[in-house]
Amino acid sequence: MSVTSKLHKLTELAKEKSSDRRRDLLREVTDLFFDAPPAGDSQAQGQFEDILRTLANETAQDARAELADRFADTPFAPKGLIRQLAADAIEVAAPILSRSSVLTEEDLVTIVHETGQAHIQAIAKRDTVSERLSHAIVEKGDDDTVATLIRNDGAQLSRTTYEEVARRAEDSEALQGPLVERADAPADLLNDLMVVVSRTLRDKISQRFDKLEPGVLEAALAASQARLEKRMSEDKALNEARRYLASKQVRKELDGSLLVSLLREKKPVHCALGLAELTGVDYFTAKRALEHKSPDGLALICKASGIEKALFVTLAVLRSQAADNAFNDAREIGAIYEQLEPEQAERALRFWKLRKQAAAA
Template sequence: MAVISKLNSLLELAKERSSDRRRTLLREVTDMFFDEPPERDTPVSQEFDDVLSALAEQTAQGARAELAERFADTPLAPRGMLLKLARDAIEVAAPILARSTALSEAELLSIAEQGAQPQLKAISQRELVSERLSDTIVRRGDDETVAVLIRNDGAQLSRASFETVAERAEHSRILQAPVVNRKDTPADLLGDLMLTVENHLRDHILERFDGMEPALVEQALAASHARLSERMSQDQDVEEAEKFVRGMAVRKMLNGGLLARLLREREMTRFHVAFAEMTGVDRVAARRAIDQECIDPLALICRSAGFDKALFVTLAVLRSNATEDAFRDAKELGLLYDRITVEDAARAMRFWRMRRDVAA
């Protein structure tokens, strides 16, 4: 066949030592392919695959990157060459991994299982990412990689992957915005994040809840409360702490001074129970507000409960068992507290107290 004969002649020329000449030949063969693309699994297609693969192996990375860019969008790309490019350096592989529809799911899964974070990021940007691929990326990817996946509306996520990502987001600001902003994030998982994210993201969650049927919101918050309660280790002295708090309430000593003392002395179970009782949230919310890095939930709860600024600042500083140096942040904490309106705090607390009531 004339095409095959010409390809063989070009391949012979490729034995020249000049890298510029080999790059020119690679472009010529590529032009021949696109001028009249052969049917898949034909002798001509196989010959193109052999010649292009051989030429690509003999050319510099820049030429291979150019080749990958040209073949990334054609479903008829020679498969042998395509797989070699997909497993090449990320500068070459990226367009193939991100765009090629000629790669099968099995081939992409194999690359995802073995590839580094740049390969996983490229796959995460595909127009369609299957659940199996997403599961692998969530399992192997770091937070930045998983954030790329979550931002991709074409990525299909299983319930298990959503739960994994939401749990990771509780401790990763990189993941919080992508999870909260994603339209199909399950509502109960958003309920988990209400206690960890910053105020602007919490507002987004509240807007979504406001648009839902009340019964569905109750179901979501109940599921969130049950899951977090199960995950949270059960303190052995909860019963004793509850008895202690009831006693302090009877003696009218359940106040800010008690909270500060319990937190300073690291009597955490008593503190969690007392804080929950004084603010009207459940013990899960009380514990998370103190334990996590983000200060916003603690500020909202304190503002809604009517705590004065000095008590909030004291709790905010003491919660990390900080030294006196931490009091340098007191002014900034006070300014943050002043910026929270009673209305904003009440809106958030409406859902937190709904969690408590549903659980009860």
């Protein structure tokens, strides 16, 4: 019996109402498709697609999942069927979204904008993810989804996309590890994270910097500082704080006591700028250290700069992100300072100072 005759017979059988019979029919039609793959855009291809889509619509989810898995690696699969399966429940759609070459970049970008996180995450696992598609995933994906993308060595990310991921990573531990571990993550963006990541990740960033040629490192740090300076320029309170602190410096009143007073008076911009002046780091690094939920970055700056533990603890409990019961945790906060190795702290501080110097050069 010819393929056309078999298709005609199966088309008639597809009118069966029994769900078990429809499942069997779906397998029979699928087997027939793979036994004699029709040419693209042929009449037979159209017939296969119509029958498969009709049966898939009327069979149980596990049968559709089986169908999706069989067609996921087939470059000549009917496109209408693939699009239908891609929009199905994630249990059905996952193999199509993560493996099918039938879906174009345009198809995938549209799916990212129209579906939920499970579907987007499946797309993020594809062997190859274009820059445009990666940007869409970062734009619409939650942190877990974006972390999946960053861990994918086959994902291509533009500079703009990397910058967006780095900005989000400032407040997301879920993104920090994957970004630091990614081989092609821009060095200057990793430097932006030094003050907010864990000790282990900070060490990994420093180790990567140690392997860079001096000129490459200098350029990366300068780019990092230039970007932060641009963000600083949007801070309207900064100019007023600079004038205020300049007057304090003239009177030799810029010290730890002033920083504490500024935090008590709810002047975080003034305090961050004062901390930057006292320690030699840039304003933005000091600002993030004071604003971040963890006191680790602040401890690093204070330890490396020779600021005593008592002052560090006071600043840590007064900053805006400190917990309500921070005073009760003073001992634990002090332990963070004590556990820091001076060499480790000084190493991180060296990169922040290099960045500031590179931008000024």
